[in-house]
Amino acid sequence: MLSGIVCTACSSTAVTTESTPATTYTTPIVVTYPASPVELSLSSVLPGMIRLIGYSGTDFVTGTIEVNNPDWMPKIEESGSKVNITQINKAKLAASQELTNLWKLRVSDNHPFQLNIQNAQAEGHWNFSGLPITDLYADMGAAKNAFTFDEVNPDIMQKCEFVCGTGDVIAEGILNAACRNMVIKAGQGNLILRFGGKEILQDLNVMIQAGTGIINVNVSPDIPARI
Numbered sequence: 644m645l646s647g648i649v650c651t652a653c654s655s656t657a658v659t660t661e662s663t664p665a666t667t668y669t670t671p672i673v674v675t676y677p678a679s680p681v682e683l684s685l686s687s688v689l690p691g692m693i694r695l696i697g698y699s700g701t702d703f704v705t706g707t708i709e710v711n712n713p714d715w716m717p718k719i720e721e722s723g724s725k726v727n728i729t730q731i732n733k734a735k736l737a738a739s740q741e742l743t744n745l746w747k748l749r750v751s752d753n754h755p756f757q758l759n760i761q762n763a764q765a766e767g768h769w770n771f772s773g774l775p776i777t778d779l780y781a782d783m784g785a786a787k788n789a790f791t792f793d794e795v796n797p798d799i800m801q802k803c804e805f806v807c808g809t810g811d812v813i814a815e816g817i818l819n820a821a822c823r824n825m826v827i828k829a830g831q832g833n834l835i836l837r838f839g840g841k842e843i844l845q846d847l848n849v850m851i852q853a854g855t856g857i858i859n860v861n862v863s864p865d866i867p868a869r870i
Contacts, residue, residue, distance in 0.1 A: 645781075663799045667743050668712045674704040678724045680755035687730040690764040691744025692784065697774040698749040704728070711743035750774060762788065771820070773817060776800055787832075788796040792816035795841055799823065807832060807854065816840055818866070822847055829854035837861045
């Protein structure tokens with residue numbers, strides 16, 4: 644049940660200039676599993692792109708992060724059962740400043756975990772298909788964020804909370820998240836919620852707090868729902 648170039652005239656010789664590619668810094672990410680209950684926090688304040696997918700592997704988190712300023716390389720902190728990957732920026736960015744900020748992360752499906760996301764400006768592509776997420780919190784800002792649940796969560800997600808900003812937010816295959824309670828605080832961006840999935844695993848209670856953006860809710864006719 645679902646409720647809820649410059650040219651000069653002083654010479655005839657052609658002058659050409661070539662731009663120098665910006666230097667980038669790529670760091671491999673390898674994080675082993677901490678003690679249970681496992682919690683992963685991802686935080687970024689910079690524009691760019693963050694991609695996350697699941698995989699079957701022994702390490703908890705693997706992948707790469709590429710930036711063109713070493714000061715922007717995220718820091719990894721582990722404390723008890725918590726893993727924090729945090730990216731900060733102490734200097735103000737100029738509007739014309741060239742910026743590279745690309746995260747490519749894989750998270751293992753071996754053990755259940757909680758996931759917290761703080762994403763102020765980067766475009767987010769979050770493929771949670773088959774990941775055993777028990778609690779999900781995502782606070783999003785100015786860019787588009789897309790969440791995909793193509794495969795069923797092998798665990799039960801007790802709560803999912805989305806806090807949306809000015810960017811659009813799309814969630815696909817929500818029933819596959821196996822979530823009990825969903826809280827969505829819509830913002831200025833548009834919100835698309837598609838309640839598709841392979842099966843109904845349990846009742847899902849949804850509360851949506853409207854913002855100024857358009858909200859589109861898609862529910863298949865064969866899903867019993869009360870709105």
